[in-house]
Amino acid sequence: MVQALQYxxxxxxxxxxxxxxxxxxxxxxxATGVLNFAQGEFVMLGxxxxxxxxxxxxxxxxxxxxxxxxxxxGCGLELVFFRRLRSHSVLHMIIIxxxxxxxxxxxxxxxxxxxxxxxxxxxxxxxxxxxxVGAALSPQVIWVLGTAGVxxxxxxxxxxxxxxxxxxxxxxxxxxxxxxxGINTGNMRTAAFGLSAGLGALAGCVISPISMTxxxxxxxxxxKGFAAGILGGLGNPMAAVAGGLIVGLIEAFSVxxxxxxxxxxxxxxxxLAMLFLRPHGLFGRPSGVSVREV
Amino acid sequence: MNTTTRxxxxxxxxxxxxxxxxxxxxxxxxxxxxxxxxxxxxxxxxVMGLSLLMGYAGQVSLGQGAFxxxxxxxxxxLTTHNMAGYRGAVxxxxxxKCGVIVSRKNLYDDTLVLTVAPWLAFIMAILLTVxxxxxxxxxxxxxxxxxxxxxTLGFGLIIHCILIGSPALGAADGITGVPGLSVxxxxxxxxxAVRVQNYYIAWAVAIAxxxxxxxxxxxxxxxxxRAIHDSEAAASAMGVNTPKLKLEVFMVSAALAAMxxxxxTHYNExxxxxxxxxxxxxxxxxxxxxxxxxxxxxxxxxxxxxVFLSLRxxxxxxxxxxxxxxxxxxxxxxxxxxxxxxxxxxxxxxxxYKPGKEARxxxx
Numbered sequence: 001m002v003q004a005l006q007y008x009x010x011x012x013x014x015x016x017x018x019x020x021x022x023x024x025x026x027x028x029x030x031a032t033g034v035l036n037f038a039q040g041e042f043v044m045l046g047x048x049x050x051x052x053x054x055x056x057x058x059x060x061x062x063x064x065x066x067x068x069x070x071x072x073x074g075c076g077l078e079l080v081f082f083r084r085l086r087s088h089s090v091l092h093m094i095i096i097x098x099x100x101x102x103x104x105x106x107x108x109x110x111x112x113x114x115x116x117x118x119x120x121x122x123x124x125x126x127x128x129x130x131x132x133v134g135a136a137l138s139p140q141v142i143w144v145l146g147t148a149g150v151x152x153x154x155x156x157x158x159x160x161x162x163x164x165x166x167x168x169x170x171x172x173x174x175x176x177x178x179x180x181x182g183i184n185t186g187n188m189r190t191a192a193f194g195l196s197a198g199l200g201a202l203a204g205c206v207i208s209p210i211s212m213t214x215x216x217x218x219x220x221x222x223x224k225g226f227a228a229g230i231l232g233g234l235g236n237p238m239a240a241v242a243g244g245l246i247v248g249l250i251e252a253f254s255v256x257x258x259x260x261x262x263x264x265x266x267x268x269x270x271x272l273a274m275l276f277l278r279p280h281g282l283f284g285r286p287s288g289v290s291v292r293e294v
Numbered sequence: 295m296n297t298t299t300r301x302x303x304x305x306x307x308x309x310x311x312x313x314x315x316x317x318x319x320x321x322x323x324x325x326x327x328x329x330x331x332x333x334x335x336x337x338x339x340x341v342m343g344l345s346l347l348m349g350y351a352g353q354v355s356l357g358q359g360a361f362x363x364x365x366x367x368x369x370x371x372l373t374t375h376n377m378a379g380y381r382g383a384v385x386x387x388x389x390x391k392c393g394v395i396v397s398r399k400n401l402y403d404d405t406l407v408l409t410v411a412p413w414l415a416f417i418m419a420i421l422l423t424v425x426x427x428x429x430x431x432x433x434x435x436x437x438x439x440x441x442x443x444x445x446t447l448g449f450g451l452i453i454h455c456i457l458i459g460s461p462a463l464g465a466a467d468g469i470t471g472v473p474g475l476s477v478x479x480x481x482x483x484x485x486x487a488v489r490v491q492n493y494y495i496a497w498a499v500a501i502a503x504x505x506x507x508x509x510x511x512x513x514x515x516x517x518x519x520r521a522i523h524d525s526e527a528a529a530s531a532m533g534v535n536t537p538k539l540k541l542e543v544f545m546v547s548a549a550l551a552a553m554x555x556x557x558x559t560h561y562n563e564x565x566x567x568x569x570x571x572x573x574x575x576x577x578x579x580x581x582x583x584x585x586x587x588x589x590x591x592x593x594x595x596x597x598x599x600x601v602f603l604s605l606r607x608x609x610x611x612x613x614x615x616x617x618x619x620x621x622x623x624x625x626x627x628x629x630x631x632x633x634x635x636x637x638x639x640x641x642x643x644x645x646x647y648k649p650g651k652e653a654r655x656x657x658x
Contacts (some may be wrong), residue, residue, distance in 0.1 A: 035440040085626060092625045094354055094443050095583060098576055099625070102618030110611070219572055223451060226444055261459030268448040268455075275445045276433035 005135040007252045013141050013210065015248020016148035017043075020203040021225025022232065022240035023155065024196040030172035030235050031192035034082060034093045038101040039200060039225060040218030041108075046070045046201025047213030048108055051117045059120060063205040067198050074197025078190045101218060108215040119208040140209045147206045151199060152241055159237075168192060172235075220264065224251075227271035233281020242283070246270075301508055304591060305501060312497045316490060327606075328493045329484075334601035335496040336558040339503050341581040341597040342590050343550030346507055348579070349588030350516065351543045352523035353435065356575045357446035358551050360453035361423050363570035365552025366559035367457065368419035370469035372410040373560075381408070398473070412475040412560065419556040420549050427548030428541065435540045450575050457567040468566030475560040482560045492561060499557065500594060503550060507590050510546075519543060520588075573614050580617040583624040586631020596632075 021039055028036045050059075050066035057065070081096055121128075122143050129136040158165040170178040171188045179185050204213065228247045232239025247267055254266035274281070319327050344358050377395070380386040389395050394414045398407050410418075434445040458466055474483025480495060481488055510516055521529035522536055530536045559565040568574070581600060585593035600620075603609065609616045628635030 035444070037443075081622070081626065091348075091352060091354060092629055094440060095579065095621055095625045098356075098443075098579065099618045099621030102573070102576055102614055103622065106612065106615035106618065219447075220451070223444065223448055227448070230444075259459065262455060265452050265455045268452045271448045272430075272445060272452075275437060275441055275448075279437060279441060 002135060007256065008249065009132070009135055009137055009141060011249035011252030012245060013144050013248070014251060015228075015245040016144055017203050017207045017221070017244070018224050018228040018247050019241040019244025020148055020151060020199055021221055022229035022244050023151070023237045024200045025226055025229045026235060026237050026240055027192050027196040027199070031168060032082060032189045034097065035226075036196070037094065037097040037222060038077075038104060038218070039196070040220065040222030041101055041104040042070055042074060042197040042200030043204035043207075043221050044108060044213060044215060044218045045073065045104065046204030047119065047208040048112055048117070048215070049201070050205045051119055051208065051213060052112070054119055059122060063119075063202070066205060067201045070201035071194045071198035075190050075194040077197075078193035082189065082193070083186060101222070105215055105218060112215065114215060116212045116214045117208075118212045119205060121209045122206075138210065140206070144206050144210070147202065148241075151202065152237070155237060164191075223271065224267045227267055227274065230271060230274045230279070231282055233283050236281070236283065239281060239283045243281070301505070305505065308501055308504075308594075309497070312494070316493055320490070325489060328489050330602050330605040331598070332489075332493045332496045332561065333558060333605060334598045335500045336554045336561065337601045338594050338597040339500055339554040340551045341578055341585065341593045342500075342503055342507055343547035344578050345582045345585060345588065345590055345593040346511065347543050347547040348582050349586075350511055350519040350523060351540055353540060353544065354443040354579070355446045355544070355547065356443055356572065356579065357430070357450045358547070358578045359572070359574035360450040360570045361427060361548040361551035362555035362574070363453060363457060363565070363567070364423045364426060365419040365555030366565040366569060367463060367469065368422050368552075369412070369415045369556040370472045370559050370565050371463065372415035372418060373412050373472055374469055375409060376407045377410075378406055378408045412473060413477055416475060416556050420552045423552035424545050424549050427545045431541050431544040431548075435537060435544060447572065447575070450570060450572060454567060454570045454572070457570055466567060468564060470564035472559055472563050472565070475557070482557055484561050484563050496557075504590055504594055511590070515539065523588075576621070577614075577617045580621040584620050584632065586633055589631055589633070592631060592633060
């Protein structure tokens, strides 16, 4: 029972990171129609930059500055690549984000190195633990869950309550109409890239003390985040949270059934199964624009 | 019509270039370059297969590395797994009677090793890969561009995890000690005595694949593929069975990847799990883009050259970055491939100095 609870919390922890990555996918996808294969790289960069800054800054400042830097980086990517190439086909967009993912990883390898790093624990250390209904939890787990929760709530408020958030939603539902009412759709796309990159970086910082930061962590995270997004149905941030938690839990509990070397296989198998059986997600319904081509 | 007749001079040029390269390398005393060239030519076969799928049919696959690895690992496993323990079993004796079991002596302790004959393993490697490609491709190819790329990437990562996590397949070390593949006096093997011979075998296979694919894209099927690339809806409205055709092309490209994987495994006498990594699949994608997407000859030339340079260690620690940058640069600057873009720029340059012609005419 206690062990099941332990699995449960580890699943919820990684799951909430997948959820943030999935939300990042959603933000860019709905604003620009680009599925950003380099999404996991934002998470890696956030962790890496924060670790470097933390060597001479207090941790909270380091995290804040890292998130700001990666946000600007995300905006920069949109300005340099995607704004210029709007007329290109989907095929070309996919290829560019794949290329970016590789180049960012290699840059990270040369700027930092292939060592596994981590931020210090935000509170306490690796030995300290909090008892929660019988399961021992690292205080960092509380940080991860809290951050994910706050992010989701704030994002929802941003989308529903603020003018800027509404403008961004307008852009994704109908770019032409948004343009007609005076929304600068180009800038909205840039903002979407920045927002998505910043969220990814934040996730990279809070997860770093537990799961470490490594230059190669991006693609694995991206595809699990994508699996989470697909599970919930792309274009729906709340469903992405549910999707992320489901992927995390399945991954955590799969360790008790299959060898842990095959842990990742479980998450990827869910992705394939979802794509093949219900590409519109568990909660979505098949919309007018189908993801199927025929 | 005239494109099919024009292919022969090009093939002759390829063959001549291959011979000139071999003779000049031998004359310069750098025969060992041929080893990497041979490997590069095999990798080029994977790239030509992907060019058919991506350039002509417009479908992105990030699973080519996995297909390559499935082919290579099937060959490696079947030709190294000792089946001496199965002697006496009905199916084993049946196989033995058919003459598809070969025996050799273990180098270290002189025990008898019975394995499947390499030629049969080669055929089984391709068949297995095609079946897997059909199973994966049938549902994936019904998805749109983004989703297909993700589905094949997920498939590739699963294969990678399985290869790394399976002790029977050598886990992180892969399989070594794979014997050569010999058919009628010709042997695909890494022994330095047959290096020149193997160089020509690789070119012969690559040129044969080029001719086959060339004929395919000049055929009715090739025209249907280009129609799918431009608009699937229009293609199916014109009576093209798009799902079936896409699946067939996917299977062809997987079979070519498996063939190259199997041959290269025999040539290198082993295979490791890194062949199935996402980096490898992205590299094939970059090479197709660098060759000009729908350009089989371009794919062959460019990927042989770039992979050769990469294998020689020219790019140093920036190996993967070089291929990533190629991807971005080609798509951002020359989406129709480097050769066509170069031609456009040259036309524009020329027309600037030709009186009586519109200066912007060449830029269209």
